[in-house]
Amino acid sequence: MDTDRVPEHPDVRSVTVQQVLEALVDPVRRSIITQLSGSPADIACGAFDLSVSKSTATHHFRVLREAGLIRQYYVGTSRMNSLRRDEFDDRFPGLLDAVVSADHATPAQHRP
Amino acid sequence: MDTDRVPEHPDVRSVTVQQVLEALVDPVRRSIITQLSGSPADIACGAFDLSVSKSTATHHFRVLREAGLIRQYYVGTSRMNSLRRDEFDDRFPGLLDAVVSADHATPAQHRP
DNA sequence: ACGAAAGTACGATGAGTGTCAAACTTTGAT
DNA sequence: ATCAAAGTTTGACACTCATCGTACTTTCGT
Numbered sequence: 574m575d576t577d578r579v580p581e582h583p584d585v586r587s588v589t590v591q592q593v594l595e596a597l598v599d600p601v602r603r604s605i606i607t608q609l610s611g612s613p614a615d616i617a618c619g620a621f622d623l624s625v626s627k628s629t630a631t632h633h634f635r636v637l638r639e640a641g642l643i644r645q646y647y648v649g650t651s652r653m654n655s656l657r658r659d660e661f662d663d664r665f666p667g668l669l670d671a672v673v674s675a676d677h678a679t680p681a682q683h684r685p
Numbered sequence: 686m687d688t689d690r691v692p693e694h695p696d697v698r699s700v701t702v703q704q705v706l707e708a709l710v711d712p713v714r715r716s717i718i719t720q721l722s723g724s725p726a727d728i729a730c731g732a733f734d735l736s737v738s739k740s741t742a743t744h745h746f747r748v749l750r751e752a753g754l755i756r757q758y759y760v761g762t763s764r765m766n767s768l769r770r771d772e773f774d775d776r777f778p779g780l781l782d783a784v785v786s787a788d789h790a791t792p793a794q795h796r797p
Numbered sequence: 798a799c800g801a802a803a804g805t806a807c808g809a810t811g812a813g814t815g816t817c818a819a820a821c822t823t824t825g826a827t
Numbered sequence: 828a829t830c831a832a833a834g835t836t837t838g839a840c841a842c843t844c845a846t847c848g849t850a851c852t853t854t855c856g857t
Contacts, residue, residue, distance in 0.1 A: 578823080590787040594710040599815080600703060619833060629816055631835055650824045650833045667783035675702040675777045690853080711845080731803060741846055743805055762803045762854045799857085806851075814843085821836075827829085 580638060580645050585660045588641040593665060596640035601625055602633045603676050606642060609656045610673045617651040642669075692750060692757050697772045700753040705777060708752035713737055714745045715788050718754060721768045722785045729763040754781075 597603055601623060608621055623630055634654065637643045641664070644655050661669055709715055713735060720733055735742055746766065749755045753776070756767045773781055 590715075590784070590790075591710075591712060593787075594706065594715075594784070598703075598706040598710045601815085603702075603706075617833085625815085626817055627834065628818080628836080632815075634834095647824090647834095652834065665783065665787045667779045668787055671777065671779035671783045672702070672706070675705075675780055678702075713845085729803085737845085738847055739804065740806080740848075744845075747805095759804095759854090764804065800855105801857105802853100802855080804852085804854105807849090809848095810846085812843105812845090814841100816840085816842100818839095819837090822834085823832100824834105825830100825832085827831100 578647050580635075582644060583639060583641050585641040585657065585664045588664065590665070592640045593642070593668070596636050596642060597672055599633065599636075601629075602637055603672070605633060605637060605654075606656070606669075607673055607676050609643065609654060610658075610669075615653045615655040617648075617653055619651065690759050692747075694756060695751060695753050697753040697769065697776045700776065702777070704752045705754070705780070708748050708754060709784055711745065711748075713741075714749055715784065717745060717749060717766075718768070718781075719785055719788050721755065721766060722770075722781075727765045727767040729760075729765055731763065 597606070604623065605621055609616060618630060618634060619627075621630070623633075625633070634643070634645065634652075638645055641657060641661060644657050646653050646655075658669065709718070716735065717733055721728060730742060730746060731739075733742070735745075737745070746755070746757065746764075750757055753769060753773060756769050758765050758767075770781065
């Protein structure tokens with residue numbers, strides 16, 4: 574079986590503001606969202622420009638998925654990521670846009 | 686001297702998204718912002734409906750002030766708080782509104 | 798002058814979490 | 828069959844931060 578290969582996605586209506594802000598407060602996660610937001614196509618986990626190890630990246634993707642911000646699906650060995658923009662915007666109007674454009678103005682600063 | 690009685694307020698332009706999100710991720714601080722946002726008048730620290738001790742509240746007000754979200758000034762022994770809405774909206778368009786209305790839909794859940 | 802009220806400052810503490818390395822799993826290519 | 832590529836899982840560790848109590852400061856009444 575590869576049922577485990579289909580990660581669980583929450584109903585966006587069951588996601589809380591608390592969860593979303595906890596997800597977006599991390600610079601690495603916000604960078605993932607920004608890159609997704611600026612890309613016309615979905616992006617594989619390994620194709621992101623991140624400054625952390627693979628296992629740490631996995632952690633960040635899970636947090637974003639559980640916050641209802643991204644959808645993940647497998648293509649071969651690659652895990653693809655897409656922004657759940659419409660659903661999310663419906664639940665939290667204006668929030669994603671505000672954070673993304675704010676982040677665009679002041680890029681994420683990695684710790685030294 | 687009571688120079689120390691005038692707390693330092695940052696120029697909102699020097700505030701980073703990171704700082705703002707770190708400020709807004711805490712439920713108590715978000716509650717402060719929501720209460721201020723729904724009030725026509727400024728509110729003294731002690732007049733807020735908060736579920737933490739006085740010293741903890743002081744900490745939260747400082748974080749909000751340093752994130753450019755509120756302005757504080759003394760009236761007698763009371764420290765008044767006002768939302769720096771216009772300045773903040775100019776720096777981070779839509780962010781405050783999005784968070785406040787999202788928080789209004791899903792009120793801050795206090796830990797048990 | 799004295800005391801109460803409103804906050805602030807200072808440690809100390811406990812829980813959370815971002816980080817990594819190492820071992821493992823699944824898929825695709827040779 | 829074998830091997831490499833792509834992620835995941837599992838501990839473990841370090842560091843941050845929300846919280847509180849106590850002591851202190853400033854202001855306002857009486």
